[in-house]
Each structure stands twice: as structure tokens, then as C-alpha cells.
Amino acid sequence: MKALVYHGPMDVRIDDKPKPKIEHPEDIILKVTQTAICGSDLHLYHGNVKGMEPGQTLGHEFAGVVEEAGDRVDEVKVGDRVVIPFNIDCGRCWFCRHQLWSQCERSNPKGEYGAAFGYTQLLGGYDGGQAEYVRVPYANTGPLKIPDELTEEKVLFLSDVLPTGYFGADIANVQPGDDVAVFGAGPVGYFATVSSLLRGAARVFVVDHWPIRLDKVTKIGGEPINFDRQDPVDYIKKETKGKGAICIDAVGYEAIGHHRHDSSSNPALVPQNSLQVINWIVQVARKFSTVGIPGVYLTEFANFPFGQFFQRELQIRMGQCPVKQYNEQLLHLIEVGRIDPTLLISHKMKLEEAPKGYDIFNKKGDATKIVMTP
Ligand SMILES: NC(=O)c1ccc[n+]([C@@H]2O[C@H](COP(=O)([O-])OP(=O)(O)OC[C@H]3O[C@@H](n4cnc5c(N)ncnc54)[C@H](O)[C@@H]3O)[C@@H](O)[C@H]2O)c1
Ligand SMILES: [Zn+2]
Ligand SMILES: [Zn+2]
Structure with missing residues (x-):
């Protein structure tokens, strides 16, 4: 599959990578349909964040369709359309039980803070969603189902910004x-x-x-x-x-x-x-x-x-936003038309053009938000 991979400061490329597999019965594999570049990706792009290793797929803002689901996933099923919070939450530790989602104690075996997609070894080393497919762990907790009448584009920014x-x-x-x-x-x-x-x-x-x-x-x-x-x-x-x-x-x-x-x-x-x-x-x-x-x-x-x-x-x-504290209420504001997040989008492009997308978003000038489609 195609993925946007970090190679070093100011050097991101589209590489061919193996499609991710279910590694735990609570995982899903998501077929990504929309993904965006975040200002936080630019910190990585500038090469000044500790723990960023070449080879990691970037991207923590994405939505898509459940392609495969592990045996213990019962909150979503194959074919569901979902948007994923950038924080990775187990749903059961002390911090998750107290809705302090950005500091899950279990999702990050590599560091002290809660894990996130596509964000350095220190935040868990998980591959991100600027790719055709992404593995989403703890899928009974994170994914938010997208109502039938809304496109992925309308709800994509519920993942983060x-x-x-x-x-x-x-x-x-x-x-x-x-x-x-x-x-x-x-x-x-x-x-x-x-x-x-x-x-x-x-x-x-x-x-x-x-x-x-x-x-x-x-x-x-x-x-x-x-x-x-x-x-x-x-x-x-x-x-x-x-x-x-x-x-x-x-x-x-x-x-x-x-x-x-x-x-x-x-x-x-x-x-x-x-x-x-x-x-x-x-x-x-x-x-x-x-x-x-x-x-x-x-x-x-x-x-x-x-x-x-x-x-x-x-x-x-x-601190990091505990996305799940807010995303359902904000989804309802989108549903009834009080917020239209798509007004922010300035550029739409194919995932293959992601390196150009990083360059444009980094220069800011005429870009407000870049959305990519694998
Ligand atoms: N806390 C979280 O969970 C979380 C989540 C997403 C993003 N972020 C962070 O939020 C910040 C903004 O993200 P973004 O996606 O909007 O990034 P962005 O880089 O697109 O926007 C930052 C803006 O700040 C402006 N700016 C630079 N210096 C300024 C100054 N001195 N005064 C006023 N404006 C100035 C820039 O011109 C730019 O328009 C980044 O640090 C990002 O990492 C945090
Ligand atoms: Zn972000
Ligand atoms: Zn937890």
C-alpha cells in the first residue's frame, strides 16, 4: 500500500509498505478515505521533535471505512464509516475511566504520555493514517461512527483540530x-x-x-x-x-x-x-x-x-486535547449545521501528492488546510 513516510527533516516521501494486519483482537484495519495534514505534523517535518525515526508513517487526522475487525471488536463492524481521534485510548485504565483520554496509561508501552497515531516513538511509535490503510488499536474505544447523511470530509476534523x-x-x-x-x-x-x-x-x-x-x-x-x-x-x-x-x-x-x-x-x-x-x-x-x-x-x-x-x-x-471529551457533541453541531468544518479546506489532493502538500502547508501563504484522498 501507499503511505507517507518520514525520512528526515523536510523529507517525507510516498513509499510502498505492507498493508497492516490485525495484531490484537481489539484492532481494526481502517481503509482510509480522507486524511489531513496538521500543524503538529509540521513540527515533525521540521525535524525538531525528539523520538522521530525514519520509516514511520505520518498522519493523525483520518477517517475511513472498517475493512477488517478483530474477534473482540463489537462497537464497530466491517463496512462502518468512522472518524478516529488522534489520541489512542484503551478505554479501561484509570485515566481513560476518568475521561482524561490524552493520558491513557496502557496505549503507550514506549513512553510516559498517552499514545497518538503517527507521532514519534515517544508517543508509542504507531504508524499514522496518511496511508491507504491504518491499524487502529482499542477499536471499541476510539472510533466515532459517521451518520449516514454526513460525508467523511464533513467530520474529518473531529479527529483533532x-x-x-x-x-x-x-x-x-x-x-x-x-x-x-x-x-x-x-x-x-x-x-x-x-x-x-x-x-x-x-x-x-x-x-x-x-x-x-x-x-x-x-x-x-x-x-x-x-x-x-x-x-x-x-x-x-x-x-x-x-x-x-x-x-x-x-x-x-x-x-x-x-x-x-x-x-x-x-x-x-x-x-x-x-x-x-x-x-x-x-x-x-x-x-x-x-x-x-x-x-x-x-x-x-x-x-x-x-x-x-x-x-x-x-x-x-x-496540553494534548482529550478528543473524546468533545467529539460527539461537536459531531451533533455539524449534523445540525451549526459548524461547517469544510469551510476551512483550501486544498484537496491525492495522497500521492502528499510531499507537495507538506511543502504547501509548511509555507502557509495560501493554505488553510490540506485534505488528501488515498
Ligand atoms: N494540543 C493539541 O492536542 C494539539 C492538537 C493539534 C495541534 N496542536 C498544535 O497547535 C498549534 C497550531 O496548529 P495548527 O494546525 O493551527 O498549525 P499551523 O502551523 O497551520 O498554524 C499556526 C499559525 O500560527 C501563526 N503564527 C506564528 N507565529 C505567530 C505569532 N507570533 N503570533 C500569532 N500567530 C503566529 C502562523 O502564521 C500560523 O498561521 C501547533 O503547535 C500544533 O502542534 C496541538
Ligand atoms: Zn494534530
Ligand atoms: Zn487507557
């Missing part, structure tokens, strides 16, 4: 009447904007510098701030009469800006640790509020502005 955007708004505790500032107008920032508005935010400022991305969030009710042209701190302070906003960081450690600490002439090969977004947030977060950080941070920062967080009495919540 839609729940993750909602998670950003949820951990920041966005309440009716709040002014919100979302940093990053990528897919996660887009859905954090959608979700903040659903939760009753009064205004949602969205900070980025790509016009096409800012246009898309403007169409769904966000207020764009282009950080190349305007200082986001001054603007948000002025517009909120000094009170500040509830902040969501949908960018993470590869943020652009002068608080970036590149320590090598080849930035693709080292962690590009940046506190740019955190340094903006700590100036505009409403005092006593909670800062929601779905954007990924992977290392420690000696210059993290702890003092300012203390003085403004801010809380921080962050």
Missing part, C-alpha cells in the same frame, strides 16, 4: 460576554475562534500575519490583527479599554517574532523555541483569567515570564 480548538476555549473557560484573543489563525486558531463564539464570546480578536488565514477567521466572526502591521498588545488593550482578553495560544513553540531563540544557522534541525506568543499574552490576558494553550511546547524555558503571570494572577491550562 476541531476538538482541539474547542479544548482551547474550554480550558481558557471562555464565558458569555468575554472578549477573547486567539493567537494563531491556523486550523486550531480557526476552530478556537468558532468555539469561543459558540460559547458566547462578545468579541474574538485573532492574531496572525497570513492574509488568507485572517480572511477565513474574519468570515466566521473573528476580528483580524495582522502582527506585521499592528502591535497586538496595543490593539487589544485599546479595544478592551485596558481590561484585556481571555487568551488562547494556538501557535506554540515555533512562533514567529523577536522572542524567538534560534541557536543554530539551520533552524530546521533545532527546536525553535519561542516565547513570542506567551510574552504577548502575559501583557493582555485579563487579570485573574486562565490562559488556554493548545499550541505545542516541548521543552523548558529559563526566561518564562513567571513573575508577570503571578502579578496578573493568571492561571495556565495546556
